[in-house]
Amino acid sequence: MTNPFRIAAGEFRRFRGPLPKLALVFVTIVPLLYGAIYLAANWDPYGRLSQLPVAIVNQDQPAEAQGRTITAGADFVTELKSEHTFDWHETDEATAQNGLRDGDYYLVVTVPQDFSADLVSGQTDHPERAGIEIRRNDANGFVIGTITSSAQTKIEQAVDQSAVKSYFDVVFENLSKIKTGLNDAADGAGQLDDGLTKAHTGSGKLAKGSSDLATGAQKLETGAATLSSGLDTASTGASELSDGLATMQDKSAKLADGADQVATGTQQLTDTVLPPLTQLQKSLPQLKKNAQSAGTALNDVADAAAGGTQSISDDLGQADTELARLETKYPELKNDPAFGRLSDRVGSASDRANKIAGAARQQADVVSGITDGVQNNITDLSGSITSAKKDLNQLNKGAHQVATGNHQLNTAIATAATGASSLSDGVDKASTGADKLHTGAKGLSDGADQLKTGSHDLDNALGQLSDGAGTLHDQLTTAAKKVPAVTGDQQDQAAQVLSSPAQVTMHVDNPATYYGRGLAPMFFSIALWVFGITAFLILRPFTGRTLLGRGSAFARQLGSWLPAGLLAVLGGLLTIGTIWLFLGLDPVRPMALIAITVLGAAAFSAVAQFLRMTLGTVGSAIMLVWLIVQLASTGGTYPAAVLPQFFARMNPYMPMTYLIDAFRVTISGGETAHLVRDVIVIGSSLVVALGLGTLTMIKKQRLAVGDLHPPLEPA
Template structure:
């Protein structure tokens, strides 16, 4: 180790005494810093100057008419972009724009087509169509510019979409608000409808039963109407026959009335005759009873009395036959007057017939007693006197009853019979008029029955259809009722109304920007340049190592007794010391000259020292052990680490090969530990990165310590052979 230290002191002494060497070393110390500073400064904040990026806007929108209002989204977009400073917007024609974008004067062209507003307005139609924006980009000019212009185009689309959604939702929520007000006004009707549905659900079984009954009644009514139709001809026949019968009956009553008028005097004469005979018989009996009996005269009187009584009996029979004929005539008139029964007339005729029967009985009894006179005269005179007395009493009673009957006949029976016959004729006249009306109305009845039959058939068909549809209707009403109950259980209509009745303007503003990004930066980075500082600083330190091993010799001029290992470590101290100066200058320059916002400056510088030592141990060992081949290894490692360490793009976005080698690259841990210092240290990550860096350093130092001498013997032969070509030094 003493020899190594001596070699280091000798190198420092030589640098300090040789001004050319000092200048060269100084250049090697500062040169890597320039590499880092220039790259960091160039990428400091490129997105802050996108307003210098020329992008052409072509507006060909012809506008559209939406419900009487003119809409031109293209013009509105142009007005918006004129106040937008994100890019250098140029408003021109399609021809000019396409020409200049091909030439490279414009990085991109955005064209608003003619039907842009028309397609947006199709939202109110039954066939909405998406609107298109044409975007042309010249990717040949620059690899980053297309991504920036694409973002600008995306921003335009988002702006149009946001504004359009805001406008559409503004209209929608205006409608919702009006709808909420209208629903609220109809709320009582809605509740009534719900109650109606529930009531219908309850009443439907009753309605079904009622329909079944009506169907049965309709069937019965249909049968009745059919039967009635069949009976109309019979009714016409009966009506005609009734009219004929009534006509004949009226003629018969007229004849009967005339016959009564003719019989009345005859009956009255017969009654008077009977009355006279009865009175003479009574007088005769009184005389016989008071006179002395002369049997010869008695026989004559007896014969005379018997003849008178016989004549009275015959007269009474004649009167009785006339009364029976009047009774039959009265019955016929009552039947012809459509069943009207005159009780008073029948009663009086029956009483008159009974009285004539009684008179006949009295007269027959008188005749019988008179015929007994001979026997009685012969045997019992006293008894005969009694019989005569009885006969006289009977005759006297007969005379009284006969007088009463004659008086009743004239005052009651005869007027009653004549009156009832006249009433019967009047009733039959009314019946004839009624039947005539019925006969004249029978065609209309037939028409009504036919119409009723048709209506009943149609109604029955409708009823059958209704009953057929009843299960479907009942099922639908029940489903509706269940849905209403479910909605009532799950939702509150008042809450829905309250939801609909919101401020339309507030809702419009909400949908214009429904999601607001509340950005919380855990380890905020000021700008893009600051974010790239760890990568470019680490890259500069590796480049610094390459510059040193390219200009400085790794083998020292030493005496033969100094081992290869001592030379390895002695010259390592020299390289490491220069590397530390490189790290000190680049890290302090990042903070002081460029103004990089480093959260932990001390650790940023200290981590720079660590990285410089690790990189120097790697690069120095490769060149010290392998010579010029080691330089090639160092350059290869640089190339792989720039692409695979994740310094510019996240590792997960890299190809699979670079994702695979990423954990084995020193840059991976060097860039990460410098990011910790710039953004804010998470010590668990920082210690992990430092540990891996030290492992890399230890591995290469051990490799150089134990293999340098063996490998150098091989590489010196290769070096000698290559120099023989005259192309390598």
């Protein structure tokens, strides 16, 4: 049995009876069930968005603009309903939110109450961006967000166009006002030019005056510096004067006390000396007489003591002579102590009498001289006493005047000290003020310099402004002439164009057109792979007769694969035919689509047959895991560039990658080179799978004793 078709026919003959045949039919339509049912359900979901219930909540309040009532919210809702993009339901906020939560609505579009006011605010000095709130609930289906995301863009575009159109309506309505305003501005610019010319003349004078001011301010700064320095010196002198006067006040107080003491002393001197002087002056005549009497008496005493024969000295001389005669007469008296003492006493008395006499004469001479002097000067002494009394009275009076003057001096010095202290404080303040004056004068000088510079700059700038104002006048006049006078129809047309100045056109190469048509390549590929997993639930990857048969191993391998391959091709063609006929697949390369379907079905079924023949049930498990990996890495829904790095790297090594790409090229169009590459890779997969299956077939032909049933036992 080396004919592959006979091997395949033998496998099909196993299915006898209704149920086995029904199972065979079921395996054949697995690709149709998997691919067609899903694609039929999701072929064109965007084309049925008009059946999607969406709530509209209009809270907008009308606004006034340019004397018109703007109801942008109501107009917006009317416009949405007229487009029938969704199944619109206008309702209130509470009903809309409850419906979104319960799944009755898939979107809630809310127009806020300040929508109209914000739209027309573009015509004011404080424009505000109008807002529309769109809310969805992913608990009702996450994919609905992808489907409805375009609605947000369309709503934003509609709102922006409406706002811009309203703005340009106002702009064009005000063109005549703008033209009038430009003419008025041109006239104003002319007047400004005239005024600036005059201002330029005045600024020249200001520049000259500011130069003079700067010079004067410099002099003021110099004088203020000199004044500040002088007042600093004066402050030091005033402080020293104040200290000196304070010292003088203390000293003058002590001087006043001393003068008081002097006055008291002179008063006491006067009170003490004047009475004796007065008495002395009165006693001078009697003193003169007494002096004369004293002189006479002293002379008499001298004469009595040592004068002639009647004097004491003479008597004592005679007594001494008598004692000497007694001693001579009585020699024994010489040794008598009493006589000796008597003799000595008489001698001593004689000597003393002589001395007294001499002294009396001497004093008599003195008294005589005094008496003569008194007698000669008594008149002068009386005059001197009178003069001394007068001088003493004047001294006493002067001492009291000095005491009074010292008190007055002390009071005056105290007053002067207070004034000097005030002067010192005032000079200090004046010095501080002079410092501030100097600082201010310096600031004034700097400011005057800046004013000088600024005034010159102002003069230059005013000249430039005058030139600019003339140019502005000319340009505004020209601009006013260029402002067009448009009609109402022209305004409407221009506003519509400017509200949407650019039309963006999307050109799609090789368009898929429908959502399901774009997903068909991936689901066709998955369906053929799933067939390989399910087919060998009822088909055998090989039979025992195939192993025991003669002929080439490749022919036997081909015959073992052929039942699954034929059913896979039939199921694949049935799937694309059904989608083509009932959903409008409309491939751009019909024959290539059929060919790639046949090639893909053959390759995937060969891979499944090889794994099942080699590994048994484990091979089917590997097919399932491999399918899951390919779903994540082949780029059926998202391109490989956006996949995680692990799956992106696996993409080129997955056979489904090339079958999906081949289906895309044949259904929607694309590069022929890609299709050729895909055919080569898929065809190579078929050849490799059949080759590996042949090697497995050869290996399995080598039977071991354990492979025989019943096992052979030795005799």
